[in-house]
Amino acid sequence: MGLNNIVVDDMDDKISNEEHLYIGIDAGMFKTSVCTSDGKRFSERSVVALSRSDGGSEGTVLLGREALDLKDGDIREPLAGGLKSEEDVMALRKFLEALLAENGIDLNRNVYAIVGVPSDSDKEYKKKVMELSRELFSGAMLVDEIFCAAYKKGLLGGSIIVDMGLDKTDICIINSEVPQDTDHLSIPCAGKDIDREIVKLIKERWPASQVTEEVAREWKEKYGHLGPVSDNCTVEVPLEDGNVQGSIADELEIACEFVITDIVSGITRILSDVDPDMRESLRNNIHIFGGTSGLTNIGTFIENELKELGGGKVRSDIDSVYGISEGALELAKNMPPEFWKQLVAGKQDEELII
Template structure:
């Protein structure tokens, strides 16, 4: 019998994770760099760079974030970058040792149906058959919590919310909120530039501060960071700003959850209220589960908790699903 490799692939706005049935798991930032000119090409010694490697050399490269919100998915350069990225991601788990490859894929929810046909084109030649599922469903499956739960994936591009009750969720069971990690970076950048006039900031700088210090609730903490004002080094406290910015995200998450619960079958609503699961990078904001629970208190008793592996949960759930789905659930793509 042909030896088959199963893959769980989480293509994310900010980072992507692949998990294979041969026991491999990798996370790579969804970034592609192409050398800007022959000098850069010569210096870098390669035609294309990925993830952290591309970001380190960003001044010498044209940088593509092929899954980012707002990027035209049918733009030729972006499509080529997406294809190169997906190929790199899949090659990182050595698929050539197998006769066939079956993959369960999650892609950002802002990628629409027509873009999904580009996704298939991107995967052609890499995998033999695919099945596309949503991020919250993959997470719920990973956590063995797909029979009566609300899963909230707070990613970079979007916050995706689904109610799960033991079957594949349909469109009405899922909702997407546009406020997520990238949105928060913009909010934080704005707050920092208001407090420290003339501060020279990039989104990447602010994102790193957020990832290091993020919290909500309690007293202001001291979070010292280095920034330049007109080229001059300053060390400043952004603790109050980090809290204020992160707390602005919470009502969007809470309202999304409330809507998904309110439109559910009333008999299931107590079960949903009692099992609200946070995942994705945004679930690493310290105190987020407690604050979401507090703000949900007006709909009754709730239980809100965070998964332990928020970055890998989608890919590992997709892999788990890949192994148990009958072949007729897959679409052959070659």
């Protein structure tokens, strides 16, 4: 279904006469972010747990860090496994309901949502997210998350968008339309691989190291870099029998380069498949975002690696936390009123996934 293929009917203007709220949601494996038409922006780690420590029969839903710190609860990361089970779907529902309620979103009013979904999501995943969204909101639609980010930044005229996530990196050519399968490349190299490599390298240097991937992620987010940096990246490394202080600048650089080089190979691969007439404009219009895009000198590193193709221009101008949810919100607000009217009337039979 395309953005321009929405059927218009002759209903009375129900939506414009009622109080309503538009929201954009980026339900990511690591973090979920939400933007609303009344100016709210919030995000949370995509983790949920139920605690009964307060003695209540229903228990308390905990999100993010509070859920991770729970000692005896059923801690779930529902999006990490691709919603393979009904338990994951229920966990996602609890997560979204609690997250929205905590931030003052009343689901009893008319709420119209666009949810960004990964470009390579399978039909079953999209079906489950769509069914859940329809239960929660007055109207909902799923849109390719990279298209959402490009829409917000006005990058639909011809660009390459690189979303460097936790578990994978999505590389997508955006050229006016919602991207098709041939415009998209997903590679299993991302932030988690850098974290694991940091743990491995530190273990090689300090065999008694007790560094976890969670700690490595915090160091990467604070000190991660490619090429020389002025900061010596000194940290306290936990060992079996105490801590040792030392610089991990070399380990961070090696780990980051190890993964980013593979991501550059993916960019090169998708460029090699496009029409030569488009190649130059695309390689000079590369936009990176996602958690891993914050590494120091990452843009310069990628540009240097692309010199074999004649060079390239890399920009980090998409908000890594809210870029997708902001774009989804803009789409929701800009959809024709007739589209949302059809949802209110229950007359929209097409699969609302684009």
